[in-house]
Amino acid sequence: MKKAFLALALLFSCTVFSQTQIGIKGGLNINDISDSRYRNNTATRLGYHGGLLFHIHVQRKLAVQPEVVFSSQGAK
Helix, strand or coil: CHHHHHHHHHHHHHHHHCCEEEEEEEEEEEECCCCHHHCCCCCCEEEEEEEEEEEEEEECCEEECCEEEEECCCCC
16 A cells, blocks of 8 residues: 555655646447348447547657557447
């Protein structure tokens, strides 16, 4: 627990001194499979996605935005 708290404290302290922003993203997916073999057996499925993103300014007019996102996919 102490290591996790220390990691979070260091992560948030970096955002104070630099131009790094942390955010979350999320939303809904509509999933479907389209194949002639499964035409009668598939149904549309509602899914979701969500994740964590970092917006890092490298230079004045250049930024990098890495993301870690989970997305549920597939069909019934």
